[in-house]
Amino acid sequence: MSLNEIYNWGRSNSVWPLQFGLACCAIEMIASTMARYDMARFGSEVFRPSPRQADLMIVSGTVTKKMVPQIVRLYNQMAEPKYVIAMGACAISGGPFKQGYNVLKGIDRYIPVDIHLPGCPPKPEALIHALMSLQKMIADQPLTGEGRPRHLKPEGASEFPIPHQGEQDLEPPCNPHIWRPPAIPRPVTA
Amino acid sequence: MAIGMGVVPLGLAWLWARFFSPRKPGPEKSSNYECGLASEGDPGGQQNVQYYLYAIVFLVFDVESVFLIPFAAAFTGLPIGAVLAMAVFLLLLAEGLVWAWLKGILTWH
Numbered sequence: 001m002s003l004n005e006i007y008n009w010g011r012s013n014s015v016w017p018l019q020f021g022l023a024c025c026a027i028e029m030i031a032s033t034m035a036r037y038d039m040a041r042f043g044s045e046v047f048r049p050s051p052r053q054a055d056l057m058i059v060s061g062t063v064t065k066k067m068v069p070q071i072v073r074l075y076n077q078m079a080e081p082k083y084v085i086a087m088g089a090c091a092i093s094g095g096p097f098k099q100g101y102n103v104l105k106g107i108d109r110y111i112p113v114d115i116h117l118p119g120c121p122p123k124p125e126a127l128i129h130a131l132m133s134l135q136k137m138i139a140d141q142p143l144t145g146e147g148r149p150r151h152l153k154p155e156g157a158s159e160f161p162i163p164h165q166g167e168q169d170l171e172p173p174c175n176p177h178i179w180r181p182p183a184i185p186r187p188v189t190a
Numbered sequence: 191m192a193i194g195m196g197v198v199p200l201g202l203a204w205l206w207a208r209f210f211s212p213r214k215p216g217p218e219k220s221s222n223y224e225c226g227l228a229s230e231g232d233p234g235g236q237q238n239v240q241y242y243l244y245a246i247v248f249l250v251f252d253v254e255s256v257f258l259i260p261f262a263a264a265f266t267g268l269p270i271g272a273v274l275a276m277a278v279f280l281l282l283l284a285e286g287l288v289w290a291w292l293k294g295i296l297t298w299h
Contacts (some may be wrong), residue, residue, distance in 0.1 A: 007210075050223055070226030076218040080211065143210055151214065158214030 004143050011055075012138035015083070015131065018054035018074065019047035023061025025088040025121040032124035039124075042131055051077040056134070057111075058127075062090035062097055063104040065170050069162050075111045076159045080151035083138070085115045085130050092116050109174035111160055112150075243295050250286045 021029060033039045033047065048054040051074045063071065075084070086107050089095030094105040107113060114137060117130040142148055150156035157177070163170040174180070222229040261268075261276050268276075290296060 007206075052223065073218055073228070074226045076216070077221070077223060080214070151212065152210065154212075156214075159216040159218050162218065 005139075007143070008139045008141060011081075012135040013043040015042075015044045015056045015134065015138070016046045016048050016054050017044055017056040017058050018051055018078065019049045020057065020074065021060050022063060022067065023088075023090065025060035025091070028121045028124055029058055029060045029087065029127060032127045037124040037128060039128060039131065042128065042135065044131055051075075052079060054078055055081065056083050056085065058085045058087050059091040059107045059113075060087040061121075062095065063107050064102050065104055065165070066102070068104055068107075068110060068170055069164065071107065072110050072160055072162045076162070080158075081141075081149045083114045083134055084111055085117055085127075085134065086113045087117045087119075087127060087130070088122055089118060089120045092118065095120060104170075106179075109179045110163065111175075112178050243290070243293075246286055247290055247295060250283050250290065254280070254283045 021027075031037060033045055039045050044056070055078065057071075057075055057078065059071065075082070084107070086092045090097060090103070091107050092113075094100070094103050097103040098105055104110075108116075115130045115134050117126060119126050122130075143152065151158070160175060160178075161172075163172060165171075224230075257276075257279065
């Protein structure tokens with residue numbers, strides 16, 4: 001067993017989420033920490049009230065544009081290596097509120113998301129599955145070479161730019177280094 | 191040996207951190223934590239003096255009762271020194287009560 005495996009075994013079994021709920025998904029997140037679903041079995045019951053002590057951000061619910069700067073700032077303040085679960089349809093894409101002028105169409109426009117967890121809202125079992133997938137991901141993460149975490153790469157960003165409220169929309173509307181609008185292939189008509 | 195047991199794990203943790211958690215500070219990352227909002231204003235602001243009075247009266251009534259109950263329970267078996275020490279303590283707190291009473295803190299506004 002290598003040092004890397006011991007290190008990953010330790011940190012994948014003590015993922016501490018940030019205590020941070022946005023909408024209805026947060027209720028399911030709370031339920032998954034309670035006795036019936038008991039997320040403590042996976043070492044993740046310690047929801048930290050400060051980003052300095054957390055290494056997982058569960059974006060649980062609709063992200064309004066007013067909330068985006070706060071989320072990105074909290075993500076920046078978390079200690080590396082840090083991970084993000086986008087929980088529910090809203091955090092992934094805006095979900096049922098996608099057409100709303102004030103709803104962000106997916107948090108992956110501003111911060112790198114590791115696990116996308118669909119559902120509206122996802123059941124606690126689904127959140128636990130997402131957490132287990134994240135644990136597998138952490139356990140397989142090498143510390144050297146190409147696949148190493150971002151904070152170990154010299155060119156890796158330590159902060160993600162925080163958008164501000166512009167005249168019409170958030171500025172910039174996305175972080176082009178991690179997300180670009182999908183290009184729609186259209187047949188060329190002559 | 192005992193010093194080694196303390197120093198070696200610390201040294202290993204330091205070495206590990208040196209290679210596998212490089213420092214990358216930034217203005218946002220190092221800023222004060224304030225629930226995601228930008229920090230605003232001076233944290234050393236003035237507080238209302240009422241909080242000070244409240245703290246004194248809390249000490250007189252609440253902390254006194256915490257000490258009085260074990261004092262009363264063990265009263266018959268106490269040596270004279272303990273009774274004297276407790277009397278001095280009670281006198282100090284009673285003095286605080288008299289002070290608060292004379293200042294008119296106990297009257298409800």
